[in-house]
Every structure is written in structure tokens, then in C-alpha cells.
Amino acid sequence: MSQATVLPPAAAPAAAPARARGGSEFSPLLRTVREQGLLDHRPGWYARGIVVNLLGIAAVVAGLALIGPSWWALPLALPLALFSARAAFVGHDAGHAQITANRRASRILQLVHANLLLGMSREWWNDKHNRHHANPNHLDKDPDVAADILVFAEHQTTGRTGLRGFLTRHQALLFFPLTTLEGIALKVYGVQALLAKDGPCRTRRDRLVEGALLLAHFAGYAALLLTLLTPAQALVFALVHQMLLGVHLGMAFAPNHKGMDRPDEHADGDSWGHLRRQVLTSRNIRGGALTDWFLGGLNYQVEHHLFPSMPRPNLRLAQPAVRAHCAALGVPYTETGFVDSYRQALGHLHEVGAPLRAEGAA
16 A cells, blocks of 8 residues: 655755745745746647547447447446546636636636536536635635535534434445435535525526526436436436446545645644645645546646646646745645545544544443
């Protein structure tokens, strides 16, 4: 099993000059990656990926049509889940303006990949995800670590009884089974936000566009499956597809911050600068091209949080500069293997549930 690599705080002469010049810890790093052209957009790279992914989705649909109403069509739910996750990654990147600097083009790309292809509200996702990026792993400010089905700190377990208490006691064991619901949950939360009077949609036009595309997704998805499969086969195919998609997305997002440092645990946490706020709360996952593809570049979580608009293919290129800069400043930079990243994240969830398990055993 791979072990985590944490570059420890080290005495480094580079930190003092940066502060002596009056600059932030982040400014020299930003200047370096900008000079290297790593913030420049890569529309050609994304265009190729989008075309290949759309062709993949089309191939799955063609496969369903060729097989016809048969249970042998069920295995096609797996490649469709993989291609759906790729669409989610494109929607994520478009929301961060990684693909193009053109805001209108980014909006259209995200509407197509999030709302139309996945049935997930773009506005809801952007609102939630931007708050996460602004204060990652902060229990009071990051919606991703707010107490819900899962909890991420011991004090969040207080008063959790019944089903919620059971889930908290066993949340590490239940984590992957629960992720099977993530694909469906993303749709439900998005629709709820769209219908809410105080939802994230700023204008009536935005609400209408989002709603129309969501309806088009649900109607098109149902019509496609019910046309090519029997009702029972269509239902099972949809469930398997959404469950696999949820597990895939859960695997991409789960190890990024769980068990990492939390600003709310420190007296000066709210005053951390951008670099410490993003680096200390994030965990990278080592791997090659397959890991990059499977996790949608989110395995470079440190680099992504430092430079949200950096195109996905440039994240690995920025890693050496980020790692060296953190070492020079004495800021721990955490990177671990694929399997060990889940061991750490699930270990943290298991530890958080310990008080409730102790109560149950008493």
C-alpha cells in the first residue's frame, strides 16, 4: 500500500525574502506559473476530449439500439457511467473557466454538460462549489463538510440518533454504498434549488433555461431507454447507470479534503492566506495518465485549488513548481497513492464516528 508523502516544514531561505518584499506567499508562485504559460487556455485539448466523449455516448446508444430489448444491454451501463463522469468533469472545468476565457461559451458548455447531459443544475452546482473553493474544509463555511448524511468532526455527531446515528456510527463502512446515491442526489438537489424562491438562479430567464434543459434531459433519458428496452429493463439500466456514476464521482471527490487540516480548528485559521488555505486542506493522489483520466484531474487537488482556472492538462505541469514553493515556505504538501488516499479519508470518517459507537457499546 502506498504511503502518504508529506513534505514537512523546512527551513528555507525563499520564504523570508518573499515576505520582506511585502508580497504574499502566493504571489511568487502565481508569477512563476503565469510566466510558464500554465494559465493559458487549452481549447483544442478540451475540444478533442469533448468530441471523443460525445462519440462514446453515441456509441453506447448505438449499442443499446443494436442489442435491443435484452438484459444483455445492462453491461452498457458501465461505459455510459464512465462517459457521464467525463461530462461532469467537463462541466466542472467549464464552471471554473478552464476551457475558455469567453464567459458565454463557458456557460453554454456547462449548461450542455451539466443540465442537458447529466440533469444537474449548473447554477446550484456553481453556487455550492464556489463556496467550497473559497473556504475548503471549513466546517462553518464549506457546504461540502456541513453535517448531512456524513459528518466530518466529532462535535457534529451530537444529537444524531435513529437512522442518522446509525449512518454516522458506520459511515466509513457505508461510504461507498452511499455514493451509489450520489448521481441521483445531484439531480434532486439541483431541482430543489431551481424551484426554491431563494435559489441560486439570478434571473427568471436563467431559471427558465435551466428548467427547460433539465426537463429535456429527464424526458430524453426516459424516452431513449423506454424506446430501446422494456420498462423493467429500462428501470434497472437507469438505476445501475446512476449508481455507477455516483460511485465514480464519489471516488473522484472523496479523498481530496477528508481528514486534512481544517481552518476552523485553528485560532488563526480564518486569516490564512490563499496558499495555506488551499494547500493545507488538500490532498493530491499520485498516479499516471490513467489516474488523471479516471479522476478528471482532481487528483491534482492542491494545484486545482491554488489555480481554479488553470486548464486540467496543465495541473500536472504546475506540480513541480508548487511542490518546490511549498517546501521553500515550509508549508506541508500532501500527496499519497490511490489506495492510501481512500484509507486516510475513510479512516477519518471512522474516527469521527467513534463517540457514537462508544455510546452504543456502553
